[in-house]
Amino acid sequence: MTGTPGVGKTTFCNFFTWYLLGKGKGVVLDKSPRGDHDYIVLHPPGYQRGVEVYPENSRVPAGYFYMVDVTGGEITDVKGVDVGRLVVLKSPNTKAYGEL
Numbered sequence: 667m668t669g670t671p672g673v674g675k676t677t678f679c680n681f682f683t684w685y686l687l688g689k690g691k692g693v694v695l696d697k698s699p700r701g702d703h704d705y706i707v708l709h710p711p712g713y714q715r716g717v718e719v720y721p722e723n724s725r726v727p728a729g730y731f732y733m734v735d736v737t738g739g740e741i742t743d744v745k746g747v748d749v750g751r752l753v754v755l756k757s758p759n760t761k762a763y764g765e766l
Contacts, residue, residue: 667755675755679733682753687711692730694720 669675683693687708696705707718707727726732729751736756 667753676735679735679753679755683708683733686731692727694726694730694732696732696734 667675667678679695683695686693687710690710690712692710692713693708694705695708704719704721705724707720707730709716709718729748731751731753733753734755736754
């Protein structure tokens with residue numbers, strides 16, 4: 667999903683995360699996909715742990731949606747993500763998502 671700054675990409679990400687959790691789906695939030703940080707895993711309702719922080723090189727849990735906000739670069743490595751469950755948010759810049 668691309669759009670000019672201020673159009674609502676982050677708001678959509680937040681809404682879609684809430685929607686998916688409401689439907690019993692797991693979500694991974696990656697706000698800075700440059701390989702220098704951890705990311706947040708939101709497990710579906712009823713899961714033993716609601717929220718966890720995974721180390722930067724961990725695989726995305728199978729069946730989870732992966733929401734990535736490409737704020738200043740390229741997606742360098744997306745491990746174990748089903749492309750059908752990948753949501754990329756970015757202001758127009760083909761460098762960031764051109765490989766997908």
